[in-house]
Amino acid sequence: MHKKVQLYEGKAKKVFATENEEYCIVSYKDDATAFNGQKKGQIQGKGSINNRVTNHFMQLLEKNGIPTHFVQELNATETVVKKVNIIPLEVIVRNIAAGSLASRLGLEEGVKMSTPVLEYCYKNDALGDPMVNEYHIYAMQFATREELAYIAEYAFKINKILIEYLEKCNLELVDFKLEFGKDCKGQILLADEISPDTCRFWDAKTKEKLDKDRFRRNLGDVSEAYEEVLKRVFGQ
Ligand code: UDP
Numbered sequence: 001m002h003k004k005v006q007l008y009e010g011k012a013k014k015v016f017a018t019e020n021e022e023y024c025i026v027s028y029k030d031d032a033t034a035f036n037g038q039k040k041g042q043i044q045g046k047g048s049i050n051n052r053v054t055n056h057f058m059q060l061l062e063k064n065g066i067p068t069h070f071v072q073e074l075n076a077t078e079t080v081v082k083k084v085n086i087i088p089l090e091v092i093v094r095n096i097a098a099g100s101l102a103s104r105l106g107l108e109e110g111v112k113m114s115t116p117v118l119e120y121c122y123k124n125d126a127l128g129d130p131m132v133n134e135y136h137i138y139a140m141q142f143a144t145r146e147e148l149a150y151i152a153e154y155a156f157k158i159n160k161i162l163i164e165y166l167e168k169c170n171l172e173l174v175d176f177k178l179e180f181g182k183d184c185k186g187q188i189l190l191a192d193e194i195s196p197d198t199c200r201f202w203d204a205k206t207k208e209k210l211d212k213d214r215f216r217r218n219l220g221d222v223s224e225a226y227e228e229v230l231k232r233v234f235g236q
Pocket of ligand 1: 092098176197198200
């Protein structure tokens, strides 16, 4: 499979067309942004780590009955995926209070939620990705009731599968963001990435942050943290 024209360039990835209409190629960059693009930088090696970690999780999820866009890893930073129309929602699952949830509800970071929390944000940079509920989603026609029911069911299943896997890696899954898309047949597929850019991973014992919060909060050793996640996820 070969890259044809560039279809899209986002903050952390580029997307290219291929000779097959149903597929595209995602190319991961080392570029990092935070706070809706206000903070910019580079994380050495991030592109290849996020590519490999994402593909590992996508294959784990497929094996456990979650339909994903994953097709084939091409090289260190590039992967063939099924072309989908992205549903403009950030689907966030939270197990432990952190980030915006901690500030919004006045919780200390690290407090365990008694049940997993599901949130939706409207993917719109100009508006700062505002939080929406299911009624906004139906009214704005981002997804139907049936589609959102699938998305919620998949999100909780994914949470269970990832928690169980990450426990063995000595990592705590604090929270994460998913994106879903619809393929040419209208099927809902898990798309985008599952990586230290989009998940909060804490060392299970020391609670050390091993994710993009090191970049957001200038904690140092950013590349090292991403490397550590790669090693642990691949069982090294
Ligand atoms: N997240 C993301 N992209 C976004 C916003 C959030 O991947 O545009 C992830 C983030 O890495 C974290 C989870 O979603 O794992 C919850 O993020 P939160 O709402 O706490 O926002 P933040 O504190 O990252 O601004």
